Amino acid sequence: MDFLRPASWEEALAAKAEHPTAVPIAGGTDVMVEINFDHRRPDVLLDLNRIGELQEWEVGEETVRLGASVPYTRIIERLRGELPGLALAGHTVGSPQIRNRGSVGGNLGAASPAGDSHPALLAAGAEVEAVSVRGTRMIPVEEFYTGVKRNCLEADELIRAVHIKKADGPQQFSKVGTRNAMVIAVCAFGLALHPETRTVKTGIGSAAPTPIRARAAEEFLNAALEEAGLWDNGRIIPPSVARQFAELVSGAANPIDDVRGSAAYRRHALGVMARRTLGWTWDEYRGNERSARCA
Amino acid sequence: MGATRIPGNITQGSTAKGGIGESTLRPDGTLKVTGEFAYSSDMWHEDMLWGFTLRSPHAHAEIKSIDTSEALAQAGVYAVLTYDDLPTDVKNYGLEIQDTPVLAHGRVRHHGEPVALVAADHPETARRAAAKIKVEYVQLPVVHDEQTALAEDAPLLHPGRDDHHAGHVPHPNVVHRQPIHRGDVAAARARADVIVSGEYVVGMQDQAFLGPESGLAVPAEDGGVDLYIATQWLHSDLRQIAPVLGLPPEKVRMTLSGVGGAFGGREDLSMQIHACLLALRTGKPVKIVYNRFESFFGHVHRHPAKLWYEHGATKDGKLTHMRCRIVLDGGAYASASPAVVGNASSLSVGPYVIDDVEIEAVALYTNNPPCGAMRGFGAVQACFAYEAQMDKLAAELGMDPVEFRRLNAMSQGTLLPTGQVVDSPAPVAELLRRIKAMPLPPERQWETAGESADVRALPGGLSNTTHGEGVVRGVGYAVGIKNVGFSEGFDDYSTARVRLEVVGGEPVAVVHTAMAEVGQGGVTVHAQIARTELGVTQVTIHPADTQVGSAGSTSASRQTYVTGGAVKNTCEAVREKVLELGRARFGSYHPAWATAELLLESGKVVTDGGEVLADLVEVLEGEAIDLELEWRHRPTEAFDLHTGQGNGHVQYSFAAHRAVVEVDTELGLVKVVELACAQDVGRALNPLSVVGQIQGGTTQGLGLAVMEEIVVSKEAKVRNPSFTDYLIPTILDTPTIPVDVLELADEHAPYGLRGIGEAPTLSSTPAVVSAIRAATGLALNRVPVRPEHLTGT
Incomplete structure (x- = not known):
């Protein structure tokens, strides 16, 4: 196995172009597990740890440009305001040691349906900055995942950053595991309210071959909120609407039975999480609206 | 409840600093916490090779051929061994029944069974070479439960059995069967006002010790081998290793290396023989370290069990009778299955008085992973079932579950279903009283905590699944009984060598045993005993090895009792020698040498009145007293194969738990808020270690209640071999664990102590499940309880 250690981003791109089968490694929280378990033995490892810019982020007008290797610990500590959903998801990643090493870039590269950051990215809205010696392209995160542990990156491409919409409203993230910490998701759910566009976006993890949005549920809820004028009047969401939303979220999933949980449980749990996270975000939205009006 | 009784004259040296009863600190504690402790996997030898084990991908298959030529041709490979390379006629091993092949011979019986070995100059080279070994398998039908094991056309796991259980079992796929009959169940049943029955299932728990199987075998010039190994019982390993190697036992010199936990999982051999075979073949030191994945295949697990129980009670709450049938899945090889059957049957009644019983326990041979010893050893499975039954009965009678248990609790003098009398304190009712009386933790603290509310205190924890929605509290109780020491007539002795001499002007005791320190704190306790008995400050614990006699196993809650007892016994003999020497040297100077009761205190010989007669340094004067003695607890008897009668056990250990849980009833997630334990320990030799053992056992029981299970497919394949x-x-996931320690001495045991390591593992599981039942109203007859069980999905 060759171990390449490019000193700069340009060198990394050149190396990836030269060795298209090279597996990029940063925190190693996923790649090393796969190697240790002998699930994969890449010919070439491409170590990105010398490239400082991947550990940096910029907060812009609309988006946060998050370097691919920014560890979860940093997101939790520094970007809680701009990326609340992702910060909550980051809290559920592994142990403190893993959170010090693991990053969103790694989650995207691995593209496991159980990756914790995906539902938060889907709900917030995000684009993946994929770069090769040929140039840069921006991939909407919805289109990024193509199958179980597969993404749409070309063989010569590396993830440089993720551009995530700054929160314009409350966001929540919930994940079910059979342990109270350090657990891979049985299923997970992300929800973001976008008052500026008067829309709601969702993300489902670990309950389909790829992370997905529950689009029918979003459309139903968008219409229901609009129809009842709830964005303006700030009333509570009628329980029947919340129930219907939850059912549509359950229905959007396409889960399997596996050693971590049954398909039926995953559907059920997604519905519960959808209902609860909608309640929490909407309560927060109403609270914000009220205090904004008082001010 | 009787007052605490301490037998008279149980010890001397009560003033010894660092003696028994003190919470002296463990010598290995800081090293383990800071990561500096040398575990067996850390060993290194110049020029050493790495061993690797090729394992079966199938649960049941015939091996048609094995072709090792490509593997042998790989650069860096020094040896590839298969069954055909075994050097002697002894090709199997086993704790009680020698049915386990060192390497598979023509057939594999479980997923992960060792088939071939490779030694190479690098672990990766060894792994790759193993992948080049071509094994031709023909898959066979799989036996995976009682029905398939006992079916008319069931494949026999071990055709032609000639072991000592073969003659009395109802089917060759039954390892051992133990019935126990006492009283007249039909008559007692007729007296019952209520009868409840239930079927219960216990999943396959793993010991999940953190230090994987590992060791280093170094070939010696005399043709023997030195083996540095993490194990639970050096001499038991030796007995099984030496014949396979064709070496006399004295040429297999074993030294205990750093053990990273055991919990029963190191009672059976893993890589011991393999490393020795490779070392002797190559003439080079060979190290084998399993990774986590392999570790799940490298040791036996707790027997999964199906249990059927029926109890009756009168309307005033007295138990009338009990019938039960316990089916334990022993997997492909016997391991400790016969003894687990003995425990499960003889302790199936729990810590209750029931005169009329019909009990049957069996262990099966199947193609599932082999199961054997794990903390609680047969008593865990039974406790889950009988405690569920106690709750059911109490509910049926409209009685408080704790009061109902107290009403039926055994006590000193109770006759067990085996006809054995409980002849030491059995404070079952008192333990229950104590846990019930403990204050309950505050309810719905997340609502009252305001800003400091912490999602981690809620079910789901960090995963942020509830902010209080759907959360219901439940409280549950359970109590259990565990035997201490090896039972059923086993000669369960231990050996201790103690040397007392003057070093640098100070008396020093060296304690040498073969006891495996697996984290239980035995080395701490041995030093305490030596200080107490010999009145010295400096005690050196010699590394455990086979240069001294057997210490028995570090299991069955027995080491403080038996090897602690052996250390005490040898120290007493050394003390007698010291006094003899003193009398010879100084007897004429003071009449008290002849007339008074003499003690060793603070490095001096003193009278029981406290008068100093001589300094230990003067008495010894360059001489060393060095004794090695065996020590035995009271003998036990085998259980009758038909009636189950017999004085089978040495001692009992009792613990009771109260669990407080909060259940997210919509998501089926559980947070155990508090798990209080009361346990009688007889005498706490090291109170800090005692509490640590109780908290550890309690947590392991919690694991079985809500998450720990090796999932095995219908094809008998392990589906989750990873952390x-x-x-x-x-x-x-670990709650607050308040511990209430009782010390009611057992006059038959050294210092009155009681083995404590396992009892807390028993009642923890049913207490948690009882609390979940209280919160949800669900029947929950299976552990671990999964979210699916709580949500009907």
Whole structure:
């Protein structure tokens, strides 16, 4: 196995172009597990740890440009305001040691349906900055995942950053595991309210071959909120609407039975999480609206 | 409840600093916490090779051929061994029944069974070479439960059995069967006002010790081998290793290396023989270290069990009778199955008085992973079932579950279903009283905590699944009984060598045993005993090895009792020698040498009145007293194969738990808020270690209740051999564990102590499940309880 250690981003791109089968490694929280378990033995490892810019982020007008290797610990500590959903998801990643090493870039590269950051990215809205010696392209995160542990990156491409919409409203993230910490998701759910566009976006993890949005549920809820004028009047969401939303979220999933949980449980749990996270975000939205009006 | 009784004259040296009863600190504690402790996997030898084991991908298959030529041709490979390379006629091993092949011979019986060995100059080279070994398998039908094991056309796991259980079992796929009959169940049943029955299932728990199987075998010039190994019982390993190697036992010199936990999982051999074979073949030191994945295949697990129980009671709450049938899945090889059957049957009644019983326990041979010893050893499975039954009966009678248990609790003098009398304190009712009386933790603290509310205190913890929605509290109780020491007539002795001499002007005791320190704190306790008995400050614990006699196993809650007892016994003999020497040297100077009771205190010989007669340094004067003695607890008897009668056990250990849980009833997630334990320990030789053992055992029981299970497919394949999917409790899953320690001495045991390591593992599981039942109203007859069970999905 060759171990390449490019000193700069340009060198990394050149190396990836030269060795298209090279597996990029940063925190190693996923790649090393796969190697240790002998699930994969890449010919070439491409170590990105010398490239400082991947550990940096910029907060812009609309988006946060998050370097691919920014560890979860940093997101939790520094970007809680701009990326609340992702910060909550980051809290559920592994142990403190893993959170010090693991990053969103790694989650995207691995593209496991159980990756914790995906539902938060889907709900917030995000684009993946994929770069090769040929140039840069921006991939909407919805289109990024193509199958179980597969993404749409070309063989010569590396993830440089993720551009995530700054929160314009409350966001929540919930994940079910059979342990109270350090657990891979049985299923997970992300929800973001976008008052500026008067829309709601969702993300489902670990309950389909790829992370997905529950689009029918979003459309139903968008219409229901609009129809009842709830964005303006700030009333509570009628329980029947919340129930219907939850059912549509359950229905959007396409889960399997596996050693971590049954398909039926995953559907059920997604519905519960959808209902609860909608309640929490909407309560927060109403609270914000009220205090904004008082001010 | 009787007052605490301490037998008279149980010890001397009560003033010895660092003696028994003190919470002296463990010598290995700081090293383990800071990561500096040398575990067996850390060993290194110049020029050493790495061993690797090729394992079966099938649960049941015939081996048509093995072709090792490509593997042998790989650069860096020094040896590839298969069954055909075994050097002697002894090709099997086993704790009680020698049915386990060192390497598979023509057939594999479980997923992960060792088939071939490779030694190479690098672990990766060894792994790759193993992948080049071509094994031609023909898959066979799989036996995976009682029905398939006992079917008319069932494949026999071990055709032609000639072991000592073969003659009395009802089917060759039954390892051992133990019935126990006492009283007249039909008559007692007729007296019952209520009868409840139930079927219960216990999943396959793993010991999940953190230090994987590992060791280093170094070939010696005399043709023997030195083996540095993490194990639970050096001499038991030796007895099984030496014949396979064709070496006399004295040429297999074993030294205990750093053990990273055991919990029963190191009672059976893993890589011991393999490393020795490779070392002797190559003439080079060979190290084998399993990774986590392999470790799940490298040791036996707790027997999964199906249990059927029926109890009756009168309307005033007295138990009338009990019938039960316990089916334990022993997997492909016997391991400790016969003894687990003995425990499960003889302790199936629990810590209750029931005169009329019909009990049957069996262990099966199947193609599932082999199961054997794990903390609680047969008593865990039974306790889950009988405690569920106690709750059911109490509910049926409209009685408080704790009061109902107290009403039926055994006590000193109770006759067990085996006809054995409980002849030491059995404070079952008192333990229950104590846990019930403990204050309950505050309810719905997340609502009252305001800003400091912490999602980690809620079910789901960090995963942020509830902010209080759907959360219901439940409280549950359970109590259990565990035997201490090896039972059923086993000669369960231990050996201790103690040397007392003057070093640098100070008396120093060296304690040498073969006891495996697996984390239980035995080395701490041995030093305490030596200080107490010999009145010295300096005690050196010699590394455990086979240069001294057997210490028996570090299991069955027995080491403080038996090897502690052996250390005490040898120290007493050394003390007698010291006094003899003193009398010879100084007897004429003071009449008290002849007339008074003499003690060793603070490095001096003193009278029981406290008068100093001589300095130990003067008495010894360059001489060393060095004794090695065996020590035995009271003998036990085998259980009658038909009636189950017999004085089978040495001692009992009792613990009771109260669990407080909060259940997210919509998501089926559980947070155990508090798990209080009361346990009688007879005498706490090291109170800090005692509490640590109780908290550890309690947590392991919690793991079985809500998450720990090796999932085996219908094809008998292990589906979750990793810590990613075999979940053990994290600190966020571990509740507050208040511990109430009783010390009611057992006059038959050294210092009155009681073995304590296992009892807390028993009642923890049913207490948690009882609390979940209280919160949800669900029947929950299976552990671990999964979210699916709580949500009907």
